[in-house]
Amino acid sequence: MTALSGEGMVARTPTRASRRPGWLAPLGRRPAWVWLVRGLLLALAVGAAVGLAAGRPDGVPRRAVALDDGVAWLVSAEVGQAALVDGASAQVLARVDIGAADPVAVQAGADAFVSTADGTVLRVDGATHRVSGPPAPFSRARERVELYPGPDVLFAVNPDRGLVLVVDPRTLEVRRVLPVDAQIRDNGVLADDANQLWLIDGATGDLLVIDQDGRLTRRPAVDPDLTWLVSVAGRPVAVDLASGRARPLRADGVRAAGACLGGAAGDQTVVVGGAGAAPPPGQLRADAGEWVLLASQRRGLLFLADLATGGCADVVDLDTAGHELGQPVETAGLVFVPDFTASQVIVVDLARREVSATANVPVPNGTRFDLRPAGSVMFFNDPAGRAAGIIRTDGSITTIEKYDDAQGHNDGGGSGQAPPPDPVTPSPPPSTPPAPPTTPPPTPTPSALPTTQPPPPPPSQAAPPPAVTP
Secondary structure, three states, X not given: OOOOOOHHHHHOOHHHHHOOOHHHXXXXXXXXXXXXXXXXXXXXXXXXXXXXXXXXXXXXXXXXXXXXXXXXXEEXXXXXXXXXXXXXXXXXXXXXXXXXOOOEEEEEOOEEEEEOOOOEXXXXXXXXXXXOOOXXXXXXXXXXXXXXXXXXXXXXXXXXOOEEEEEOOOOOOEEEXXXXXXXXXXXXXXXXXXXXXXXXXXXXXXXXXXXXOOOEEEEEOOOOOOEXXXXXXXXXXXXXXXXXXXXXXXXXEEOOOOEXXXXXXXXXOEEEEEOOOOOOOOOOOHHHHOEEEEEEOOOOXXXXXXXXXXXOOEEEXXXXXXXXXXXXXXXXXXXXXXXXXXXXXXXXXXXXXXXXXXXXXXXXXXXXXXXXXXXXXXXXXOOOOOOEEEEXXXXXXXXXXXXXXXXXXXXXXXXXXXXXXXXXXXXXXXXXXXOOOOOOOOOOOOOOOOEEOOOOOOOOOOOOXXXXXX
């Protein structure tokens, strides 16, 4: 507490000080009840801390639920809109017309970056709920670019032409265009929390690192055929299924021994994910997020590789042998594994190493859908359809109306209030029900949902595509 100051305080005399209440009395003259109250408060604080530590299970402690569970932008390709959904109240806060052909969105903080099939990119401002400026043409050849945002930079990757664009995330101005002599493939590119882009050359296994200033380094690193790049606690990790190792990376190549992959080694049907960002220092153990998650589609098993210990003995039976699975996604100590064959999401409790719930996603069997974490909330979205919602830790879901028929099948204009969420009956609970989630206070829902048309680019301000020599 800062010391009290001001003219009134300086002018006070000892006589006035002697008349202060007991709780402001000098240290040596405070009444006994003050010390009694302080002692009780201290005892309660110590007891709470001990109880919290004792209540956490061994292994991976559950991350604390944030008071603000964040928001997510969910895209609807059918109507060319992006809906901003609040994770606390499960309400649509705004709908923004993006007017894009086959849009694909990535989120960075509260902003969304949308890549379209014709090679343009636009930014939706999370503060104003508007498209920020005209779409930027990033490909003269009308080829889609893949977007990888960092904290202070946006990387746009053109796999077909072997190009990487370093972009200002606020203005979408291209800072640098880098031709990379590499075969860019799926699951071999990511951006980290240090504003660096990591790529694995699918032909040589070389590791390419590009920083926000456009500097490129290249080092021999991994087997190119069966290696995934995943983010674990915000850091890049190379998961080499051929050698059966997961190794953290740095700019000069592979470092540390990493962790074994157990029965996932050599399995070409494995899809790989990483645990989310580590909790703040002092909140939970530093290794709480150091897990590589490997889901075998052939065997229906989830293998856990622990980068903190190097171990890989933990396996969870998903009971999905032969099903098409998506990348495992972790948040708040739970792993969500999408099962596209059965239109389900399997929820795995990392602390208990077991399936804790199964959520039924309201899409036809075989439909691919996205999972997107925001804080401790997990969103699902069918970009090609209208299904979207939130998956609760107990397997229940809350559906969200991204758009309505009156609004969604015209030119995208108009605005309206989001309908109330539609609870869906969850699957039968497991034998050991998980702890109920902590629900943050609801975020107020605005009375009207703005739907914003992207402004047409004035002729004098339309940015030409970057000059690129393939």
